[in-house]
Amino acid sequence: MCHAKNHRKLQSHRCYLDYTVKFCDNHNGGFEMTTFGERLKQRRLELKITQARLAELLSVSRSAISNWEVGRNYPDLDILVSLSEILQMSIDQLLKEEPEMVEEMGKEQRLNRKRKIALRIIVPAFIAVLGLSLYLLYHNTETVNQTISPDQSTVLTVSQHASARWHTASWNGSSLIRPSLLKSSYVLTNDDGSQGDIEIRLVNLNGKTVQAPFILKAGKSHKVILTNRNQQFKLQFKARSGQYIINLQ
Structure with a gap:
């Protein structure tokens, strides 16, 4: 005879199910789970x-x-x-x-918890790194352009009454020259189409001269080495009235 809580007879063999544990008569007077x-x-x-x-x-x-x-x-x-x-x-x-x-x-539950904790750490860190990369890329766009675009030209027009003053040149809408890890020197060329010589000097953001003025003749080039990579510079020029083309490489 079989005994079980909430028992139910199953088919023709002597077994009973209580939906928790099933006991079967093993013909030796005992029961097995x-x-x-x-x-x-x-x-x-x-x-x-x-x-x-x-x-x-x-x-x-x-x-x-x-x-x-x-x-x-x-x-x-x-x-x-x-x-x-x-x-x-x-x-x-x-x-x-x-x-x-x-x-x-x-074990599976513990592993899932560890995975969730790891994701909570990795995902924010990834977003932070991505955001920082985009920020740096945005703020260094001009420097990258100056490095990738090797030849930038600007046309300088000097009126007769302004020939005795220093003027600030600009490239791509900016007057700043920024050194970088990839580029710390530039070549200035006074184009053949210019109407004469140009006197050039480099100044920092405070207007202080950081390189002595030099004369750049039409059709000639001059290499400028920027020793301070953490400082930005401006190129200033002075010339007689006329039109001048300066290439920055």
Whole structure:
């Protein structure tokens, strides 16, 4: 005779199911507990669900269902929740007396928590690095252009009454010359089409001369070496009235 809480007779053999643990008469006067796989299979058969149909409901392969039922491996926690809903059994009922499976689920939960913590650290760090890179790229656009575009020209027009004064030249809308790690020297050329010689000097942002003035004849070039990479400079010129073309390389 078999005893079980909330027992139900199953087919023709002497077994009873209480939806928590199934006890079967082993013909030796004792009872043995079923495994998770056996409980899964028994409940699936009770509900007349095939392995193929259960696999379809869980979006897994049919072989996965077979492996669970023979105890080869276990479903993960998310699938176990769906499985309990389909079989109309609680997770506790499915896992009763399965310490190995409970331990595996615990490991999976701990691993998922570690992954979430890692993502919370990595994602903000990635966003911060990306933002910093975009910021630096934006603020160094002009310097990059000066490096990539080797030849920049500006046309200088000097009126007769302004020939005795210093004037500030500009390239691409800016009068600043910025040294960089890639470029610390420039070549100034007074184009052949200029109407005479030009006197040139370099000053810092305070207007202080950092390189002595020099004369640049038409058709000639002069190399300027910027020793202070952390400082910005302006190029100033003085010439007789006329039109001048200066190339900056």
